[in-house]
Amino acid sequence: MGSLDAESMTSGPIHVVAGVLRDAQGRVLLAQRPPGTHLAGLWEFPGGKCEDGEAPVDALARELREEIGIVVESAHPLIGVPFRYPDKSILLDVWQVSAFSGIPLSRESQRLAWVEPDALDGVDMPPADRPAVTALRLPDRYLITPALAPGEDDTLMRGIERACRNGVRLIQLRLPGWSSERIAGLARRVRNLCRDHGARLLLHADWKLAAVLGLDGVHLPARAAATLVQRPLPVDRWVAVSCHDAAELAQAARIGADFVTLSPVYETPGHPEASPLGWERFAELVAEVALPVFALGGLETDDIDAARMSGAQGIAAIRAFWGAENSAPV
Numbered sequence: 001m002g003s004l005d006a007e008s009m010t011s012g013p014i015h016v017v018a019g020v021l022r023d024a025q026g027r028v029l030l031a032q033r034p035p036g037t038h039l040a041g042l043w044e045f046p047g048g049k050c051e052d053g054e055a056p057v058d059a060l061a062r063e064l065r066e067e068i069g070i071v072v073e074s075a076h077p078l079i080g081v082p083f084r085y086p087d088k089s090i091l092l093d094v095w096q097v098s099a100f101s102g103i104p105l106s107r108e109s110q111r112l113a114w115v116e117p118d119a120l121d122g123v124d125m126p127p128a129d130r131p132a133v134t135a136l137r138l139p140d141r142y143l144i145t146p147a148l149a150p151g152e153d154d155t156l157m158r159g160i161e162r163a164c165r166n167g168v169r170l171i172q173l174r175l176p177g178w179s180s181e182r183i184a185g186l187a188r189r190v191r192n193l194c195r196d197h198g199a200r201l202l203l204h205a206d207w208k209l210a211a212v213l214g215l216d217g218v219h220l221p222a223r224a225a226a227t228l229v230q231r232p233l234p235v236d237r238w239v240a241v242s243c244h245d246a247a248e249l250a251q252a253a254r255i256g257a258d259f260v261t262l263s264p265v266y267e268t269p270g271h272p273e274a275s276p277l278g279w280e281r282f283a284e285l286v287a288e289v290a291l292p293v294f295a296l297g298g299l300e301t302d303d304i305d306a307a308r309m310s311g312a313q314g315i316a317a318i319r320a321f322w323g324a325e326n327s328a329p330v
Helices: 056-068 119-122 125-136 153-165 180-197 207-213 246-254 277-288 300-308
Strands: 016-018 028-034 047-049 070-085 090-100 111-113 141-144 170-173 199-205 216-221 238-243 259-262 293-296 314-317
Touching: 016 056, 016 125, 028 056, 028 141, 028 170, 047 056, 056 070, 056 090, 056 246, 070 125, 070 300, 090 125, 090 277, 119 125, 153 170, 153 180, 170 180, 170 300, 180 199, 180 207, 199 207, 199 238, 238 246, 246 259, 259 277
Parallel strands: 016 090, 141 170, 141 314, 170 199, 199 216, 216 238, 238 259, 259 293, 293 314
Antiparallel strands: 016 047, 028 111, 070 090
């Protein structure tokens, strides 16, 4: 990545672009910062500074051509990470490079390595790159189960199995009105079903039960996150938070959440009293938080591209991913 040393500092954040490249085996390319540079020795996604007036995607193409000799053919935003080091502030603008030509080779004396995505957590990387590592491990669709009545176990299992068959790989089990005993019994069945399909399962609100059941994590309501000073589960489990404004996003980041939902983007039947954010305000809020964000509220699968262009990881929904048989409002 291009130099971020003191001589390149400006009065505002330094805009840095970085690219996530994958090889045929799905491994991710990392570059090691050479001696004499800021954060020398750490591994990062290749890229560099965006010049004044330069579009980020153009800067990405230029930097990757200069640094590793490849031609970017297509790319889309993955995550923007505002980050403050002791001596400088940066905006790390990470893009997913979906197609490129050429063979990546070191052209600036940096070491290159292809790394399995699941091994990235063990690599010594700059802290600003960490949210991008999380984003790489998350899908672009997040199912929230509908509010079914206690006893509708089979309906829930059918809906989750259908969603998994349709490619959903991240699911929040949300069962308002159910007792902990009922939730525990059903969650074990759902956990096993999700594992069969390679999907991750988060439990709504109850992190203690999620830990006992060996689930993949917890999704906290904003009111629950507001009572915490740190994440309630270890780093090998997901912690997500429902957010609706800048203060809730800041609290989610403060406690060490892995990702959040931000809603409502559009008006929703389930929450008619909530004022919709719209994509412009959504993008403004996302730009201020160094976390992957799922857009939520009145969205369909056709909104995934708009969500990505607004800085989102993807979309979270009930109805859009649950299917016609058991539809429910988002």
